[in-house]
Structure formats: C-alpha cells, structure tokens
Amino acid sequence: MRSSKSWKVLFVSLTAALSFSMLAGCSSNNKNGDEDNSKAIATYKGGAVTQKEFDTDVKVMKFLSPEQAQYLELDGFKETVLKQEVAFEYLAGQASDKAEEEAKKQADKQLDTYKQGLGDTYASSLKEQGITEDQIHSYMVRVLTVYQDMLLKVTDNEVKKQFEATKGDFTVATLRHVLVGFTDANKKERSKEDALKRAKEVQAKLKGGADFAAVAKEYSDDPGSKDSGGLYADKTLGTYVEEFKKAAQTLPLNTISDPVETTYGYHIMKVESRTEKTFDKLTDEEKETLKSTLASNKLQEFMEKDLGGIIEKIDLPKSSASPAASAGASPNASAPAAPPSAK
Template sequence: MLQNKKGSWKVSLVALMLVLALSVVAACGNKNSSEPADNSPVVATYEGGTVTQNQFDKELANMLFFYPSYQQMIEMDEFRQYFIKQQIAYLYLEDKATDDAKKEGKKEAEDQMAAIKKQVGDDEFKKMLEAQKLSEQDVLNYMTRIMTVVADYNAKVTDEQMKAQFEKDKNNMTTASVRHILIGFTDPEGKERKKEDALKLAQDVQARLKKGEDFAKLAKEYSEDPGSKENGGLYEDAAVGEWVEQFRDAALTLTLNEISDPVETSYGYHVMKVEKRTEKTFDTLTDDEKKQIRSTVASEEMNKFMDAELKKIVKDEDIKLPAVKKEEDKQDDSTSTEGDKSQESDKSSDADKSQDTNKQESTDKQTDEKPADDKK
C-alpha cells in the first residue's frame, strides 16, 4: 500500500525494455530469409535499413500481445511515431550486438517464453496469439531482440559505473524494520475523512503509545493499512526505496525505537517507530541487488542513446507513417460511400424510368398504327 508509483508511458516503455519486461522492439528484420516476401510500402528509412508497413503492424501486434491495454494508445499518432523510433533503435542495436549477447538473448527469450506458456497455459497462450494474428515464432523473435539488446547493454556496464550508481541509490537500498499505524483520509467504510479529524485520531494514538501501550495491539485495532495491520503494523527488513517519499524519509531519519509525530503522506497520517535500520555497502550487495544496479545503469545508457544518438540514425522526415484515421474521418468515409451508393441508386432509378417511358412510347406507337392496318 505504501509503494511509490511514478512514470509516463514514454519513460515506462524504455524502463520495461531494459528490465526484461517485454516492450517495444523490432519483431522481424529485413534479413530473415525465412520470412515471406514483404511488398508493403516502406514507412521508415534509417542508417542501415528500412521498416515496412507490415513490419510495423507486426510490431504493434507483438506489443499488444503483452499489453492489450495499450489498444487505445496505438491510435495516437504521437505514440506511433515514438514506437517506430523504438523499433528502429532495437533493429539497429540488435545488429550491432556481440555474438555472446545474441546467444544470451536467444536463451533468455526461450526461457521467458516457456515461463509465460506455463503461467497462462497452452490454450490461453494460443488464444493470445490468435487475438493478435501472430505465430509463436513471431513472439519469440520479438523477445529475442529485446533480450539481445538488454544483454549487450548489461555486458558493457563497468564496475566504476555500478559503484557510482550505488552511491546515488544507497539510501533507497537501506533496509529498515518499521512499525506504523495509519489513520487514513478515508475511513474503513470508504467515507472521506477530514484532514483535521485524521490528524486528531493519529495524535490520540501517538499519545497512547508514548504512555507505553503495546504498539502491535494498537496497530491491529486502529491501523488502516491492510499491508501491515495484522502483523502488528510491522514492515520487516524492507527496502525503504519501495515506500512513498515522506514515509521513506522518516524511516531513514527517525531516532530508533522512538514514537514519531504523525507523518503525513497521500494515504493519511502515520505514527511510526523505526526498530532497525541497516545501511548497505557496495561489498555487501547481493547478486540480485547488483543485477538491479547493472540494469539501472544499462537503462540510463539506453536513454542517452535514445536522446542523443537515435536522431543521427533516423530523421523525422524519413518516417512516413500514414496518419491514423479519426472517428469523424471514418464517418465521413461512410457517409461518402452511402452518398455514392445513393447516387448510383438514383442513376439506376432514372435509367429504369427512362426505359419505362421508352416502352410506353413504343406501345403507344403500336396502338396508333393498328387502325391504319385495319383500313387496308
């Protein structure tokens, strides 16, 4: 409940790509001879290659395979421009990756694919493919390129870069055992609670704790944080970087084992007690923590590439994606089609009327001629 949440779609896409969360990259390149001939128009040209409309559409399909909620986003021209640049970046970077990175990327992609199939089941996996009109190989190609570029960037991270990143992040990597009682800005029934009322309740709890009442017992009775309430308000040996800013800062600075004044966050007021705090040093990092730091550095290097280098590889004027048709345009097209049909119907009707008139005139003439024949 106390986790910190942030990020726009642009930031999240780059971040997801670099922590092995499947995001935008090139699904199929121009160099795979096993691919069927692609006669669709070229929609982008970059240093070393091109992207066709079919390739771009397949890229969108791969992204939607993992993120169906992005369906509306792909209708945004701005997003599509950003997306195709990401696709180009990964086409370009995959081509430049080392052989070792390509081997590692392929293996990681196969492992991830197996894990996904196991998680969702074969039937659901098949439905997911059919929904986007993809083959399993399409998705595997897509994932392999992600993993290849990730592996290549990770391999380039130096110890000096990791140590520098650790110095930036070490406060967030500090672990702490913290008890707290949350008095929220909404009550247990979901009704909004005035700030002053929440603060008054928090101060009452604080006073009782300072008189020596049992923290765990009061937490179970009064705390409105479902993540810690039943555990006596305790978050044990947690990384403080996972918490919202005000709660994190308090966990880093409060005197150990003292009852705090109410700390305000977006959730409400917290009465806190820090029972233990352990600061990290670089040489005590676990393998997972080092992997996380390495991934962070690689992500920042990727951002630098996107900001500074990508524009040298592909120019805006070399991207010629057709604009997405808006609803009003589709309606106009529909109206135009109906109008054309109406005109055709009118023409047909006029032609029928003309034929009827001609038939009538012909009949009249024949009727006029018959008396003359009788006279003869």
C-alpha cells in the same frame, strides 16, 4: 509500503520485461520468411521499419500487455513507439553475439512462463490477435538483446559509483507503520482531509503511549502489515516508495513520525533499527540490480541524446484515436513493472 519497480530494474520476471518493452519499444525485423512489400514508415542510418513490421509489433505488444492496448491507438503514442523501435533495431544490429545468446535464453524462459500463465487459452489468444509464437519470441529476443548488450558494457567501477550514489537504498531497517489510506478497508474512497485527520488521531494515540501493534491492527489499511502490527522487519529501504523510503532513512530511531504522505495515503511510522550496508556486503542480486539500473540509464541516455541524429524520416499514417483511449489517462512513461506487494 513497498515500491512498485519500474522498467529500470533488472528483468526478474516476464512482467518486468514486458513493462520495459512497452516503454522502450522494439523492432520486428522480418524473420519469419514472409515477403514484406509494405511501405517504409521510418528510415534511419543503416535501415528502415516497414508498416508490416510495425503492425506486427503493435499486435505483439497488445497481446503481451493488453492493459496498454488502448494507448496504441493514439497517434502520439504510436509515433513514440515507432521512434523507439528504430532505436532498438539500430542497437540490436550493433549488439554482441554474447548478448544475443543470453537474450535467447531469457526469451525462452519468459515465453514459457507466459504460456503456462495462459494455459489452455494460449493458442486461441494468439489466433485472436493474429500473431505467431515465433513473432512473440523474436520480439522478446530483440528487446533483451539490446538490454543484455547494455549490461555487458557496465564496468565494475561504474557499479561501485552507483552504489555510493544510492547506498541509502541498501540500508536495512525494521520499522512499523500505520497506513490511513485514501481508500479504506471496504474500498470506499476517503478524502485527503479525512485521511489526514485520522492519521493525526493515530499519531496522538501512539505518542500517548498506546501499543503500536494494537493501533496498527485497529487503524491500518495496509493488508501487508496490518495483521503483524504494522511490522516490516529487516527490509531494504530501496524497496519502498520514495516518500516512505526517505522518512525511513532519516527518522530518529524509536520515535513516532508526523504523517508521511504517499500515493496510498498517510503513514505514521516508527523505525526500530537501521543498518547501513557497505559495498562488500552486497548480495549478487543487489549488484545485478545496480548493473541493471546503469544499463537502463545508458539506454535512456541513448534515447534522449542520440536517437534524433539517427532517424532520417518518420512517415507514420495518421489514425483516429478511439474515444476510450482519448478519454483515459495518458500512458505513464515510468509505468511500474508489477503492482506493489504491499502498500
């Protein structure tokens, strides 16, 4: 059951960058040459965010992440974004030239990917939202400049310490599992009680000597492994959701687990092999992932501990939230960057 990565993971796609920026906000300094006589709605040490800047950022965020658009009508969420926008504007002003240079390269690539994804609808979508490509690019550069600056400040010693603290995530394992989902193969909801009952039935069959692959093909609701008999071969455990990962890290080899509950349902697992990895065996990508986590942690620490002392005044006009936004679930502060590739 693969984990959906959060914004704390290295930007390897546009989606990840957008998820990160949606959570962390960013500034939108007036770099397009238009005169801005709008009111300052946030002031901080060394600068201010105007109503026009904020409105432009909101439009860009809605364009890039339309599934979050309803939340940007909520006053509480808008104020959070504005405060974090202050942080990005402040930090971008302190970032190195090297960080900005790399950010521009990344923004170019990501914008190109996004344009290709929208195809012929790209221009009309921009017009509909009332923004320009330059505004989107500026937005991306600002977010990524801060992120790249944080990356450059991560030391090799910090990376090694982070590995030691999380080395179980880098363990490679081959395992099989049967998922009894809270939603069945026909997209019909299944109660927890019914799911647990079915999972225990699977467990009993496997403990009784039934072939795991055959049981998985009959019972599993995981499309990512059902046809392969529930098999996930040589996967890094850090890619799985937390409960599944912990079970995979601790379950004795070649034994049938008790039902393991995750947000997807109940899993019956069997770990066939498990190999711990040392720091010197990490791939460059894995080391970059560690650096990314540390960089994001540094940013999160700044948001939590330092931001309040930098903001001088917030004067954001109130607005009425739309019924749809108010009725929906509140935005998740650790929203995943992309849907899991498999359950």
